[in-house]
Amino acid sequence: MNIVVCIKQVPNTTQVRINPETNTLIREGVESIINPFDMYAIEEGVRLREKLGGKVTVVSMGPPQAEGALREAISMGCDEGVLVTDRAFAGSDTWATSYVLSQAVKKIGDFNIVLCGKQASDGDTAQVGPGISTHLDIPQVTYVKKIETIDEKKARVERMTEEGFEIIETPVPCLLTVVKEINEPRLPSLKGKMRAKKTEIKKMTAEDLNCDFDKIGLDGSPTRVVKIFTPAPRRGGEILTGEISEIVDKLTRELRSEF
């Protein structure tokens, strides 16, 4: 079973703070991490390989420093790392990003499963996974919380929905985006860390991937950001004090008007 896991390096959004004077993001001292949802995709890929043999290739599109994310994924058990990096990719929206990653998956070739996290924690779009599968013209299942069975012909998975889950059979090759419930990512082993240091990260440019330059970067992106602003921070309101009965009276009165 050959598995490709697509990951993104993101700023740790839980560390992002707003400068109250300028009302802008403070990015200094914010560490870069692997998108939390991608950790589940990495873990699932490694588990599939442990059970079925084969190879896990982890791929990321990003600036040169995204190499760190790939090494971390290798320390968790991925076999190979591919960094897709090129100035020509700058400004790519989800359309262009999923095109580039689909070209990378094609270049890696000979895959059975592509795994992605359900969304990235910085952009929160959940659009790149489905975008990759559509560019590759392979079936997709999003929000997968369990792979029940899988072989080189088909897979049976559970897809999380608002009300519960669906059981879906899909032919292989296919692309799955996964949610937190699917597994508990392991910590890197010492051996894994050693291997991650030594493993060579392959670098691929737009040209290496035979990208159509009209489909990448700013020019290949249908969407444009026209404004970025910080929302007014939410402030704490009233702390209710007194006897429980008084508090409850006040609360029910206030909430009732919202029903």
Next chain:
Amino acid sequence: MCAGCGLCVKVCPFAAISMKDKKAVIDYDRCNLCGACVEACKFNAIELKTLERKYDHASYKDVWVFCEQKKSVVQSVAYELLGEGRKLASKLDCKLCAVLLGEGVKDSAGALFERGADIVYLVDSPHLKYYQDDPYSKVLAELINEFKPEILLSGATTIGRSLIARVAIKINTGLTADCTGLDIDLEKKLLLQTRPAFGGNIMATIITPNHRPQMATVRHKVMREAVVEKTRKGVLVEKKYDNDVLSTRTNLVDIVEEIEETVNLAEADIIVSGGRGVGAPENFGIIRELALTIGGAVGASRSAVDADWIPYSHQVGQTGKTVCPKIYIACGISGQIQHLIGMQSSKVIVAINKDPDAPIFKVATYGVVGDLFQVVPALTKKFKQILGK
């Protein structure tokens, strides 16, 4: 032309601009070409050059709403989008249209007319009874290619986010995810799509200047439902497609409903959530009882889910669901940033926690410093009295 005013440095969300010798310098390794600085610069000193291409927009008109149905019931998010879609259609002076895919759903078209749809595009087929990626994305792409809407909206639900992301690639257009604000730039006739990013720390307004339709998925419960006008009528356009459009590679074997309550989190107007302070799985009983009394759904913090007190499908927060109900009651939840990311856009937040320093109080509309095991049952009792239950 740079005057060294530093405005661009402040607006750059990627900290890619710094001042050197009183001039702004862009670090291209950090720059993401987002264009925020171009907008901010008062001296036209920053330029973002893109290819000039010719696009034909004239043939694209009308605002479409993809109306999601489950078990042949149109989901409320569709009614919210019809409400919002009407505002956009009025500004553009065009029609508001609904797209309805399913089996035996023709009767629902009436409800869509009553909520403002001028045209309902209906595709009724056994292949569309349940949502499946392949037939839904192929049918929707066919409809768009034939009737050419200017704007397409869908709920940012598990269906909407899987479906529209596929359609956007198929028909080569832009898509903005999980919008919380929509408007029209009247001068340029463009859809302004505003959405949170970086865990809600910043808001971005996004446009699709050259491609059509302009597509957005929209967060639940943000837009107001369309008002029902019983006498309103519209035009039903029914389309049939061949098997190659309706075929699917994946196969839906079964649907399992496991949310214990009837209300799902994303749809809920009221959510009562429990955290570490609840202490044990059986204690979620008092959370459930309050939720049941006031017609709410039950949520949970990550620590309650990780402790196996309640299934993951109830988790609110960064690795769970993002919700924005009218009322969010947080019981025994300290309010870690990961949790706040998922619920801080709720209209009214009530926090009940023993620790007066808990961060949840910083976002709460009403805070109660106290024992949830006393406060929550007392609230339930009072609500039962008021509501006559």
